[in-house]
Amino acid sequence: MKNNQINFFKSGDFNTVLKPLGEDLKTFREERIVKIDNYEIKETSKELEIGIYGWYAICPLKELKKNKIFYFSMYDEPLLLFKDENHTVRCVKNVCPHRGASFFGGDLKDGELTCPYHGAKFTSEGSCKNIDRLTCSHIIDSNYKSYAKKIHLYQYKTLIKDDYVFINYCEKPETNISDNEEELNPNKHELNKHGFKADEYVFEEVLVDFKCDWARIIENHLDILHIFWVHGDTIPDKDVNKNVLTSFNQKININKDFIESIYSYKNDPSKEFIRIKFIPPGRILIYKGDPSKSRYVQVLDHIPLGNNKARVIVRHYRKFMKNKIMRNLVLFEEIQRKTFYKIFNEDYMILKTQTYNLKLDLLKNDEIKLLGEDKIIKYYWNWYKNQKPKIILGNIVRN
Amino acid sequence: MVQKSEAKDNPWKYSKKLENNMDVYDELIFKYPPEISKLEIINNLQIIKKTLIRYASPLILFLILV
Numbered sequence: 001m002k003n004n005q006i007n008f009f010k011s012g013d014f015n016t017v018l019k020p021l022g023e024d025l026k027t028f029r030e031e032r033i034v035k036i037d038n039y040e041i042k043e044t045s046k047e048l049e050i051g052i053y054g055w056y057a058i059c060p061l062k063e064l065k066k067n068k069i070f071y072f073s074m075y076d077e078p079l080l081l082f083k084d085e086n087h088t089v090r091c092v093k094n095v096c097p098h099r100g101a102s103f104f105g106g107d108l109k110d111g112e113l114t115c116p117y118h119g120a121k122f123t124s125e126g127s128c129k130n131i132d133r134l135t136c137s138h139i140i141d142s143n144y145k146s147y148a149k150k151i152h153l154y155q156y157k158t159l160i161k162d163d164y165v166f167i168n169y170c171e172k173p174e175t176n177i178s179d180n181e182e183e184l185n186p187n188k189h190e191l192n193k194h195g196f197k198a199d200e201y202v203f204e205e206v207l208v209d210f211k212c213d214w215a216r217i218i219e220n221h222l223d224i225l226h227i228f229w230v231h232g233d234t235i236p237d238k239d240v241n242k243n244v245l246t247s248f249n250q251k252i253n254i255n256k257d258f259i260e261s262i263y264s265y266k267n268d269p270s271k272e273f274i275r276i277k278f279i280p281p282g283r284i285l286i287y288k289g290d291p292s293k294s295r296y297v298q299v300l301d302h303i304p305l306g307n308n309k310a311r312v313i314v315r316h317y318r319k320f321m322k323n324k325i326m327r328n329l330v331l332f333e334e335i336q337r338k339t340f341y342k343i344f345n346e347d348y349m350i351l352k353t354q355t356y357n358l359k360l361d362l363l364k365n366d367e368i369k370l371l372g373e374d375k376i377i378k379y380y381w382n383w384y385k386n387q388k389p390k391i392i393l394g395n396i397v398r399n
Numbered sequence: 400m401v402q403k404s405e406a407k408d409n410p411w412k413y414s415k416k417l418e419n420n421m422d423v424y425d426e427l428i429f430k431y432p433p434e435i436s437k438l439e440i441i442n443n444l445q446i447i448k449k450t451l452i453r454y455a456s457p458l459i460l461f462l463i464l465v
């Protein structure tokens with residue numbers, strides 16, 4: 001049986017890395033060539049240091065409306081975001097510590113959260129320097145000695161950076177969080193640290209929700225091959241379409257903070273076509289061309305809402321069309337948003353069926369072949385597999 | 400003892416998808432396209448509306464005046 005996987009690529013000079021997985025592959029390899037020229041890997045470190053726990057961008061700051069609770073979940077753990085009375089963004093487990101109701105249907109007024117079940121009201125409390133607790137003192141009768149005198153909400157640390165709300169998703173939420181500077185530092189996501197100055201750009205963004213596996217969406221965004229085939233007609237760049245397949249030189253950088261894949265044109269190796277960078281646990285940066293000169297950079301944040309549930313925040317930073325009046329006149333933002341939705345719709349069916357096949361154990365190891373351009377995907381899967389003990393079917397397993 | 404076909408052929412082996420259907424939060428959590436297409440529709444309506452205001456209305460005004 002022949003492998004049909006790359007039949008739609010007519011060009012024979014795709015760099016193809018195939019592990020000898022079976023006899024039938026031998027003929028395939030001879031026919032299809034395995035040419036690994038100009039293929040470079042730079043490893044400063046064998047492994048990514050960041051795991052599945054860490055800082056996730058959850059939503060753009062402007063999505064947090066006054067007196068409105070933003071509901072979401074992480075690995076099926078229901079959570080919510082809101083601004084407390086000191087305008088500090090809080091990330092709270094959506095479980096009332098009294099008897100476990102959800103805050104849905106409850107109330108948020110001037111940063112005070114009220115549970116819909118027995119009306120516990122939670123307000124910030126803490127030492128003068130850091131407001132670390134959200135405490136209820138209303139429904140508690142302190143005369144009952146053997147019962148809780150106070151109840152506190154369970155929280156994750158939050159941080160605002162580049163107009164994103166980040167949370168530090170870790171093993172367990174805490175009732176007492178401290179703004180320990182050191183713990184805030186490991187945020188490797190700051191855009192300025194990644195070779196482009198965000199404030200020289202303007203951006204559009206959308207949020208998209210999928211009923212599919214979180215890890216598959218990340219894979220999709222690391223995958224350069226599908227861009228031509230699936231999105232060829234939608235992406236305005238005329239170099240990117242179904243019929244033209246340029247071949248590339250690929251360079252991979254492996255770092256303890258990120259993995260990066262740089263594609264340059266084979267006939268003009270000094271010219272960078274695209275650079276894809278994965279910063280775990282959930283961020284991908286895609287640069288069109290060299291980061292310092294790049295006219296646009298895409299920032300994709302992947303949020304593992306739960307089993308079969310995922311969200312992506314897409315932000316498109318660009319150096320052109322900076323004039324606002326002009327932008328309004330040609331409906332730039334709306335049309336841009338329409339393009340975003342179209343692109344994600346194009347991926348959606350594939351992501352859904354891929355997830356289905358995965359969940360029903362239809363993706364056996366030897367039925368999946370990685371090609372040369374998939375090298376970065378392999379690194380990604382290795383990283384993900386190491387996180388596996390903590391995740392089963394998209395759910396975090398806590399010990 | 401007669402063995403049930405169900406036990407023998409294990410027809411439910413692919414029914415993993417039936418697990419985990421505690422979907423009380425789903426409605427709350429999904430808000431955006433493509434899963435919830437509301438925003439996409441609003442955006443399309445915006446485009447139509449704004450195009451009309453920007454390009455068609457001067458034309459209509461012009462026609463009325465003539």
Ligand code: FES
Binds near residue numbers: 115116118120
């Ligand atoms: S469960 Fe929230 S106040 Fe009782």
Ligand SMILES: [Fe+2]
Binds near residue numbers: 220221226227231347
């Ligand atoms: Fe895609």
